[in-house]
Amino acid sequence: MTQYEVPTLTHVAKLAGVSENTVSRVIRNKGPIADETRSRVVKAIDTLGYVPNRAAGSLASSGSLLIGVLLPSLSNIVFPEVLQGIHAALATTAYQPMVGVTNYDANKEQDILSSLLAWQPAAVITTGFDHTDATRRMLSNSRVRVAELMDIDADPIDVAVGLSHRQAGYATGRHLIERGYRRFGYVGHDWVADRRARLRHEGLCQALSETGLALLAEERFDGPSSTMAGRDTLATLLAHAPDIDAVVFSNDDMAVGGFFHCLAAGIAVRDRLALFGFNGLDIGQVLPMPLSTVRSNRFLIGKTAVEKLLESPTRPEERVVVDTGFDIIEGETA
Amino acid sequence: MTQYEVPTLTHVAKLAGVSENTVSRVIRNKGPIADETRSRVVKAIDTLGYVPNRAAGSLASSGSLLIGVLLPSLSNIVFPEVLQGIHAALATTAYQPMVGVTNYDANKEQDILSSLLAWQPAAVITTGFDHTDATRRMLSNSRVRVAELMDIDADPIDVAVGLSHRQAGYATGRHLIERGYRRFGYVGHDWVADRRARLRHEGLCQALSETGLALLAEERFDGPSSTMAGRDTLATLLAHAPDIDAVVFSNDDMAVGGFFHCLAAGIAVRDRLALFGFNGLDIGQVLPMPLSTVRSNRFLIGKTAVEKLLESPTRPEERVVVDTGFDIIEGETA
DNA sequence: GCAAAATATGTTAGCGCTGAGATAACGAAT
DNA sequence: ATTCGTTATCTCAGCGCTAACATATTTTGC
Structure with missing residues (x-):
């Protein structure tokens, strides 16, 4: 040598x-x-x-110690947190994750998936149920294990790990109604790409209508969620509907922005206007008033997905759905 | 078939x-x-x-379209942002990133690196200059290209992309001095693992001492940076040294926490106490008063690193250092 | 019209590793 | 002494692809 x-x-x-x-x-x-x-x-x-040389090994044994991971975005802290869970569960194994970012684009997901499959991964972890037909076909044809994360409101290809966003929305509605709020507004972001935000909205509306209530005002920012969008969109909402007493946001990023708007505009949060988010991010919990929200266990979702996938190298007969649940965080803003 | x-x-x-x-x-x-x-x-x-089948292709051509990426953490939003830059630059190429998370542990970095090298990546992107000897040896022996990110205050193995944290700290000091602040405090986090925070601190102290000033009080949280840590640690600092007029935080997460403390404690930010961060995160810029801080171009760092690495498949004679620079964001808190 | 160059395709030998089966060496059981 | 089982090791084909070279086939220049 x-x-x-x-x-x-x-x-x-x-x-x-x-x-x-x-x-x-x-x-x-x-x-x-x-x-x-x-x-x-x-x-x-x-x-x-x-x-x-793992390429040689993988070629000879026709199977690799790789897990393909498809995430819609990295700018929303939620997905890095899922990824952390994935890494944590893989840390004790010989598997390596291979991450692709789809930007919420099903066609891009399809492209990246085919690059990933070229490495003969043992499993693929993806987000949600919005896939192209070709994606679905590739996943079915290849015999890799597949986990679909975040959402459990539809039938999975193999394993789904997440929570019912419809139920989370419903629980939000019930919570606010029990607290005595009656005049509801909603501040959201572009949900063409975000099926889960839409499901929460549906659950919320259902809870309201069951009590004979409805959203009196609704304002959606045309773009991805962000703190800034939440601040500005709440301002717009209040300009149109100054008399609402509670606002549900599509997530915590938006809600924190809403909180800042109230701070700047001198609106008494909770007493004059209740704020409610979704996710239970750290940033919401360190506000001078901790944000009332719903905890979605992102780390757990990533970790559980890996554990489920590694249980067996082949797909079980029955589709598996794991509900990682959610909790209402009472906070002080609603 | x-x-x-x-x-x-x-x-x-x-x-x-x-x-x-x-x-x-x-x-x-x-x-x-x-x-x-x-x-x-x-x-x-x-x-x-x-x-x-890329395993076969990579075996036959002894070279893969993979880029190994070693990040210290995903919970600090800074690194997902770097990863975004990496993904963005790779999006137009056939390369795929393969991400490992080291938890700021040089030994873990070494382990993950050897798994990564098993895939014969074209290049490896890592963070900072704190590597074990074995890591350094593996990187030198394998002929892959190597980028070391974030920091440029030391000699790189191949390419370094980042900013001078010492200079950033120095610029922070100068800025605050010019604004008339004289009684300085510092709120930091555990920097055994964070060389760059230490370098900024050094730069800051140098700026102060050149003007005959010094840090009057200093408090370091024993753990990773977080908003909560920033809030609590500022409270501790002020208990010991109530008469300071400006606080420099180790980064924006900490500084935002500090802002919340001031809000809750009724301290007039800027007039009574100036706050200064580092990174220029979004969250700091949507506070009711935008945070005064230093912008570190994380996305650009990731993107530039990939571009530099893909310029040539072999290491150039000369080590390359790319300074992505920084800007003072004036904000309203200092 | 013919050699030289350019274009298009085929042939072959691995890349480094693993799986299946063969082989060897040795003690225990018949 | 022969057979059998066990343990430890070796032999060898081949995973799916690509690099290098060989072989047509066409075009070009003079």
Whole structure:
């Protein structure tokens, strides 16, 4: 081996004076190996600084230790948190995640998926149920395990892990009604791309209508959710409907923005206007008044998905739905 | 091909009536191909739903279209933002990122790096200069390109992209001095793991001492930075040193927490106590008073790193340092 | 009209590893 | 002594693809 050649199994085998296959078995802890042989091989590996070539391994064994992960975005803190859960669950395994970002675009998801599948991953983790037909077909045809995250309000391809956003919206409505609020407004963001926000909205409306109530005003920002959008959109909403007593936001980012608007405009939060979010982000809980919201266990969703997927290398007969639930965080803003 | 067999180059070649190599050349757009042949091959690919096996490709060509990315954490929004920049720059290429999270642990970084190198990535992007000797050796021995992000206050292995944190700290000090503040406090987080926060602190102290000033009080939270930590730690600082007129925080998360403390405690921000952060996060800019801080272009850092790395497949003779700079954001809190 | 160049395609030998089966060495059971 | 089972190791084909080279086939220049 010259100085600049990368060592391979062959080099290790030669140095240890055994066959390549024996080295391979030592590395993978497979089959019986005499202690003496093992230590000789391990020493050779160390000496050469050998790192196995996984491309070769994956080719030979037709299967890799990769998990494909498709996330809609990284700018919404929610998804990095899911990713953290995924990483945490993978940390004790030999699997590696391979992350793609779709920007909420089903066609881009399809493209990235096909690049991911080219690596023969053991499983694919994706978000929600909005896939193109081609995506669905690719996932069905390849025999990889598939987890669809965040949402459980539809039938999964294989495993779904998340919470019922409709129920979360409903619970929000009930909570506010029980607290005595009656004149409701809604501040949202562009939900063409965000099915889950729409589901929460539906659940909310259902809770209201069951009590003979309805949203008196509604304002949706035409773009992704952000604190700034929440601040400005609440201002617009109040300009149109100054007499509402509670505002439900599409999520915490928007709600925190709403809180800042109230602060700047001198509106007494809760007493004059209740604010309610969704997600239970840290930032909402450190406001001078902790935000009333719904906790969606993002880390748990990521972690659970990995655990479910690794339970079995093949798809079970029955589709699996794991409800990671949600909790109302009472806070002080509603 | 039976129904459940995954199609390979061979299947495509047979169906199109050409050699495997021709199919391969069509896929990779390499070498001359007659239009008629190309369309026949493309049609066969579509018909079969063929997806190339990258493990095989990477093995045969000894080089993959992968970029290894090592980030210290995902809970600090800063790193997802860097990752966004990386993704953005990769979006127009055939490269895929493969992300590992080190939890600010150099040994974990070393482990993950060796798993990453097993995939023969074209390049590795990592954070900062704190690596183990073994990590450094692996990176030097493998001929992959290496980018070290965020920081440019040391000598890189190959490329460094980031900003001078010492200068940023210095600029912070100068700015506050020019604004007339004289009685300085500092609120930080655990910087054993955060070399860059320490460098900013050094720069700040230097600016102060050049003007015959010094930090009158300093309080460091023993843990990672967070809004809550910032709020509580500022409270502690002020209990010890009630007479300071400006506080520099280790970053925006901490500073936003500090702002909330002032809000709750009725302290007049800026007039009674100036607040200054670092990073220029969105959350700081939507506070009722926009946070005075330093913008660190995270997205640009990620994007630039990828661009630099893809300029050439081999390491240039000269180490490259790219300064993505920083700007003072004046804000209203200092 | 013919050599040289340009274009289009085929042939072949691996890349580094793993799986299946073969082989060897040795003790225990018949 | 022979058979059997166990343990430890080896041999070898081949995963799906690409690089290098070989082989047509066409075009171009003179």
